[in-house]
Amino acid sequence: MEESNLGYIGEVHPTVAENFDLPVRAYVLEIDLGRLFAAALHRVVYRPVSKFPGVDIDLAFLAEDGQKAGDIADAICRLGGEYLHQVELFDIYQGNQLGEGKKSLAYKLKFQAQERTLTAEEVNRQVEQIKAGLKEKFGILLRS
Numbered sequence: 001m002e003e004s005n006l007g008y009i010g011e012v013h014p015t016v017a018e019n020f021d022l023p024v025r026a027y028v029l030e031i032d033l034g035r036l037f038a039a040a041l042h043r044v045v046y047r048p049v050s051k052f053p054g055v056d057i058d059l060a061f062l063a064e065d066g067q068k069a070g071d072i073a074d075a076i077c078r079l080g081g082e083y084l085h086q087v088e089l090f091d092i093y094q095g096n097q098l099g100e101g102k103k104s105l106a107y108k109l110k111f112q113a114q115e116r117t118l119t120a121e122e123v124n125r126q127v128e129q130i131k132a133g134l135k136e137k138f139g140i141l142l143r144s
Contacts (some may be wrong), residue, residue, distance in 0.1 A: 006039070007031035047085075047114075054085070054112035055123050059130070060143040065094070065101045067138060072105060079133040081126045083118055086110035104143050 012026040061072065069089050076087045091106035098104060109130075111123050134140050 005032075006036050050112050050114050052113055052115070052117045054110050055118055057109045057111070057123065057127060058090075058106060059109060059127070060091070060104050060106040061134060061140045062098065062143045063103055063105055063138065063140045065103050067103075067105075067140070069105050072134065072138065072140070073107065075134060075137055076107060076109065076130055079126075079130045080109065080111075081129065083111045083113050083122070084109060084126065085112050106143075 007030050009027060009029045012022070012028055017026055063072065069092065073087050073089060077084065080087070086109070088108045089105060090108050091104070093104040093106070094102070109127075111118055111126065131142055
Protein backbone atom coordinates (compact mmCIF):
# COMPACT_ATOMS: atom_id res chain seq x y z
CA MET A 1 0.00 0.00 0.00
CA GLU A 2 1.36 3.45 -0.90
CA GLU A 3 2.29 5.84 1.91
CA SER A 4 -0.59 8.23 1.04
CA ASN A 5 -3.30 5.56 0.76
CA LEU A 6 -5.39 4.38 3.68
CA GLY A 7 -6.84 1.51 1.69
CA TYR A 8 -8.35 0.22 -1.51
CA ILE A 9 -11.81 -0.61 -2.78
CA GLY A 10 -12.75 -2.34 -5.99
CA GLU A 11 -15.04 -4.75 -7.73
CA VAL A 12 -14.15 -8.43 -7.80
CA HIS A 13 -13.12 -9.47 -11.30
CA PRO A 14 -16.03 -11.24 -13.08
CA THR A 15 -13.95 -14.40 -13.62
CA VAL A 16 -13.16 -14.63 -9.89
CA ALA A 17 -16.81 -13.99 -9.01
CA GLU A 18 -17.85 -16.74 -11.44
CA ASN A 19 -15.33 -19.20 -9.93
CA PHE A 20 -16.89 -18.62 -6.50
CA ASP A 21 -20.47 -18.78 -7.88
CA LEU A 22 -21.30 -15.29 -6.61
CA PRO A 23 -24.85 -14.47 -7.76
CA VAL A 24 -24.33 -10.67 -7.68
CA ARG A 25 -21.52 -8.22 -8.27
CA ALA A 26 -19.09 -8.25 -5.34
CA TYR A 27 -16.66 -5.68 -3.98
CA VAL A 28 -13.57 -5.86 -1.81
CA LEU A 29 -12.39 -3.26 0.70
CA GLU A 30 -9.06 -3.12 2.51
CA ILE A 31 -8.39 -0.38 5.09
CA ASP A 32 -5.27 0.15 7.17
CA LEU A 33 -7.08 0.87 10.46
CA GLY A 34 -3.86 1.74 12.27
CA ARG A 35 -3.11 4.55 9.82
CA LEU A 36 -6.77 5.62 9.78
CA PHE A 37 -6.92 5.94 13.58
CA ALA A 38 -3.53 7.69 13.64
CA ALA A 39 -4.91 10.28 11.19
CA ALA A 40 -7.96 11.01 13.36
CA LEU A 41 -7.94 14.56 14.73
CA HIS A 42 -9.91 13.92 17.90
CA ARG A 43 -9.78 11.05 20.33
CA VAL A 44 -13.17 9.70 21.34
CA VAL A 45 -13.52 9.25 25.08
CA TYR A 46 -16.44 7.35 26.51
CA ARG A 47 -18.40 9.18 29.16
CA PRO A 48 -21.63 7.72 30.55
CA VAL A 49 -24.81 9.67 29.92
CA SER A 50 -25.70 11.76 32.95
CA LYS A 51 -29.07 11.20 34.56
CA PHE A 52 -29.05 14.84 35.69
CA PRO A 53 -30.33 17.64 33.45
CA GLY A 54 -27.92 19.85 31.57
CA VAL A 55 -28.02 23.62 31.16
CA ASP A 56 -27.94 25.05 27.63
CA ILE A 57 -26.85 28.64 27.17
CA ASP A 58 -26.55 30.61 23.94
CA LEU A 59 -23.89 33.32 23.80
CA ALA A 60 -23.16 35.67 20.88
CA PHE A 61 -19.85 37.52 20.71
CA LEU A 62 -18.90 40.54 18.62
CA ALA A 63 -15.57 39.78 16.95
CA GLU A 64 -13.30 41.19 14.26
CA ASP A 65 -14.04 39.88 10.77
CA GLY A 66 -10.72 38.02 10.56
CA GLN A 67 -11.12 36.24 13.88
CA LYS A 68 -11.51 32.47 13.46
CA ALA A 69 -14.63 30.95 14.99
CA GLY A 70 -12.71 27.75 15.78
CA ASP A 71 -10.10 29.64 17.83
CA ILE A 72 -12.89 31.18 19.89
CA ALA A 73 -14.60 27.79 20.35
CA ASP A 74 -11.29 26.26 21.50
CA ALA A 75 -10.84 29.07 24.02
CA ILE A 76 -14.41 28.59 25.29
CA CYS A 77 -13.64 24.89 25.84
CA ARG A 78 -10.50 25.72 27.83
CA LEU A 79 -12.22 28.44 29.88
CA GLY A 80 -15.51 26.61 30.50
CA GLY A 81 -14.43 24.36 33.32
CA GLU A 82 -15.09 20.71 34.02
CA TYR A 83 -18.86 20.89 33.52
CA LEU A 84 -18.77 22.35 30.00
CA HIS A 85 -19.45 19.36 27.78
CA GLN A 86 -20.34 20.86 24.42
CA VAL A 87 -19.61 24.00 22.43
CA GLU A 88 -21.35 24.43 19.08
CA LEU A 89 -21.17 27.38 16.71
CA PHE A 90 -24.72 27.87 15.41
CA ASP A 91 -24.73 31.33 13.80
CA ILE A 92 -22.41 33.76 12.08
CA TYR A 93 -23.91 37.15 11.28
CA GLN A 94 -22.45 40.15 9.50
CA GLY A 95 -24.43 43.31 8.89
CA ASN A 96 -24.24 47.09 8.81
CA GLN A 97 -25.54 47.47 12.37
CA LEU A 98 -22.49 45.57 13.72
CA GLY A 99 -19.99 47.98 12.23
CA GLU A 100 -17.35 47.71 9.54
CA GLY A 101 -15.13 44.63 9.85
CA LYS A 102 -17.23 43.06 12.63
CA LYS A 103 -19.17 39.82 12.88
CA SER A 104 -21.35 38.11 15.44
CA LEU A 105 -20.49 34.52 16.40
CA ALA A 106 -23.16 32.67 18.38
CA TYR A 107 -22.35 29.50 20.33
CA LYS A 108 -24.52 27.01 22.18
CA LEU A 109 -22.87 25.82 25.39
CA LYS A 110 -24.01 22.77 27.36
CA PHE A 111 -23.04 22.45 31.01
CA GLN A 112 -23.75 19.18 32.82
CA ALA A 113 -22.50 17.23 35.83
CA GLN A 114 -22.44 13.44 36.19
CA GLU A 115 -23.26 13.33 39.88
CA ARG A 116 -25.78 16.14 40.45
CA THR A 117 -27.77 19.01 39.00
CA LEU A 118 -25.70 22.16 38.56
CA THR A 119 -26.79 25.36 40.27
CA ALA A 120 -27.41 28.59 38.40
CA GLU A 121 -24.56 30.18 40.36
CA GLU A 122 -22.10 27.53 39.19
CA VAL A 123 -23.07 27.94 35.54
CA ASN A 124 -23.10 31.75 35.77
CA ARG A 125 -19.61 31.69 37.33
CA GLN A 126 -18.29 29.66 34.38
CA VAL A 127 -20.01 31.92 31.84
CA GLU A 128 -18.41 34.96 33.48
CA GLN A 129 -15.04 33.22 33.34
CA ILE A 130 -15.56 32.52 29.62
CA LYS A 131 -16.54 36.12 28.91
CA ALA A 132 -13.56 37.52 30.84
CA GLY A 133 -11.14 35.11 29.19
CA LEU A 134 -12.36 35.88 25.67
CA LYS A 135 -12.15 39.61 26.34
CA GLU A 136 -8.58 39.22 27.58
CA LYS A 137 -7.39 36.84 24.85
CA PHE A 138 -9.22 38.20 21.80
CA GLY A 139 -10.63 41.54 22.87
CA ILE A 140 -14.16 40.36 22.09
CA LEU A 141 -17.29 41.15 24.06
CA LEU A 142 -20.65 39.53 24.54
CA ARG A 143 -23.05 40.92 21.96
CA SER A 144 -25.99 42.74 23.54
